[in-house]
Amino acid sequence: MDASQSPSFFAALPELAVQFGTPTYAYDWATLRERATTLRAAFPDAQVRYAIKANPNVNLLERLKSEFEFGFDAVSGGEVHRALYAGTPGPDIVLNGPGKLTADFALAHEVQATLVLDSHDEVHRAARHAPGARVLIRVNPELQVGTHDHLATGNGSAKFGVLLKDVPEVYLKARKVGLNVIGLHVHIGSSIDNPEDFTQAFAKIQNLASSVGPVEVLDIGGGFGLTLDLHALGQKATRLAQAFQAELWIEPGRYLVADAGILLTRIVGLKRTHRPFVICDASMTELLRPMLYGSRHAVLPLRERHAPPSVWDLAGSACEAGDVLARDITLHEPVEGDLLVIAQAGAYGASMASNYLTRLRPAEAVWDGVQWVQWRRRDILSDLLAAELAAAPAVGAHHD
Numbered sequence: 201m202d203a204s205q206s207p208s209f210f211a212a213l214p215e216l217a218v219q220f221g222t223p224t225y226a227y228d229w230a231t232l233r234e235r236a237t238t239l240r241a242a243f244p245d246a247q248v249r250y251a252i253k254a255n256p257n258v259n260l261l262e263r264l265k266s267e268f269e270f271g272f273d274a275v276s277g278g279e280v281h282r283a284l285y286a287g288t289p290g291p292d293i294v295l296n297g298p299g300k301l302t303a304d305f306a307l308a309h310e311v312q313a314t315l316v317l318d319s320h321d322e323v324h325r326a327a328r329h330a331p332g333a334r335v336l337i338r339v340n341p342e343l344q345v346g347t348h349d350h351l352a353t354g355n356g357s358a359k360f361g362v363l364l365k366d367v368p369e370v371y372l373k374a375r376k377v378g379l380n381v382i383g384l385h386v387h388i389g390s391s392i393d394n395p396e397d398f399t400q401a402f403a404k405i406q407n408l409a410s411s412v413g414p415v416e417v418l419d420i421g422g423g424f425g426l427t428l429d430l431h432a433l434g435q436k437a438t439r440l441a442q443a444f445q446a447e448l449w450i451e452p453g454r455y456l457v458a459d460a461g462i463l464l465t466r467i468v469g470l471k472r473t474h475r476p477f478v479i480c481d482a483s484m485t486e487l488l489r490p491m492l493y494g495s496r497h498a499v500l501p502l503r504e505r506h507a508p509p510s511v512w513d514l515a516g517s518a519c520e521a522g523d524v525l526a527r528d529i530t531l532h533e534p535v536e537g538d539l540l541v542i543a544q545a546g547a548y549g550a551s552m553a554s555n556y557l558t559r560l561r562p563a564e565a566v567w568d569g570v571q572w573v574q575w576r577r578r579d580i581l582s583d584l585l586a587a588e589l590a591a592a593p594a595v596g597a598h599h600d
């Protein structure tokens with residue numbers, strides 16, 4: 201199926217369905233280890249801050265911390281808590297995001313996380329709520345990159361970062377108000393497969409060298425496409441950091457976990473309108489990427505049938521017209537009850553699962569080479585109803 205995954209992983213998927221039911225997310229630890237090792241080799245001198253948003257399961261975070269000594273990139277107070285729960289020291293956490301809450305600033309301050317400031321306004325908010333904090337200034341390099349619009353964060357129209365012309369002023373302002381400005385941050389988007397996009401971003405960052413003060417840390421974000429030559433990218437990034445005499449930080453998410461995970465689903469029915477549909481028990485509530493980003497995921501049957509091939513759309517079981525997980529997939533006589541593998545689902549899969557339509561978020565398990573280890577149980581209905589049935593007093597209301 202995918203050469204990077206261990207054959208025993210696939211052989212064990214029927215057992216996964218028996219143990220945990222479907223839909224269930226399954227991860228292959230051998231693939232994850234291979235990705236982490238490749239990353240370390242490509243960026244030997246960099247501090248890795250794994251982007252929690254890609255897959256926030258605390259069991260995963262604990263292993264990334266204990267086996268690879270990764271730090272974490274968080275984009276909410278909740279994600280900071282996940283990193284702390286995984287045993288990460290606060291200083292190994294970076295807090296990103298375009299609209300941090302007051303409580304997020306205070307939490308970052310308390311645990312001594314590094315704040316990535318996203319605007320002029322955030323400089324003032326950080327000075328008020330996290331005085332003296334270590335901060336990076338996020339640069340918007342005003343660059344068009346070859347990815348889906350919803351994944352492009354560094355073009356001039358995106359909501360992220362400070363425009364190039366404003367960086368020197370924001371940098372100086374941050375120092376003036378007493379923040380400990382340790383450097384610059386840039387993240388041009390996700391699923392960037394063209395190395396030229398990074399080259400251009402790095403050139404724009406390098407141009408800032410003469411107009412800002414000392415840069416001790418250069419954080420190049422994540423977004424590394426799965427087909428990128430990571431070694432070449434690592435060399436380029438290292439040269440850039442050396443030009444600043446800065447330490448290099450990276451924030452990969454998808455590169456580490458996408459290939460390591462699949463979504464196992466079961467066919468619940470077949471039907472034809474003007475199109476032929478296989479309908480499965482997963483849906484947009486388990487895997488939103490195809491609807492949100494137009495992402496394509498290979499779909500493979502667990503058991504091959506010796507029958508002529510036919511072409512189908514894989515529809516989810518949610519009551520939404522847009523709930524189509526894949527178009528024009530080839531299957532050999534699909535039958536109700538068959539198991540299907542939706543590939544490359546380890547990143548932004550489980551992390552975006554929702555309870556829309558009162559659907560229960562799926563179980564997650566990791567294959568350690570010998571057995572399945574549960575990383576998350578499937579929701580039960582009382583998980584969903586608990587918050588509604590608890591007569592929360594008004595003092596629980598959240599205001600920023």
Ligand SMILES: Cc1ncc(COP(=O)(O)O)c(C=O)c1O
Nearest residue numbers: 251390391422423451452453454
């Ligand atoms: C600031 C920041 N860093 C890192 C990442 C990780 O990106 P990816 O999962 O594509 O590597 C993201 C994702 O959008 C991000 O917003």
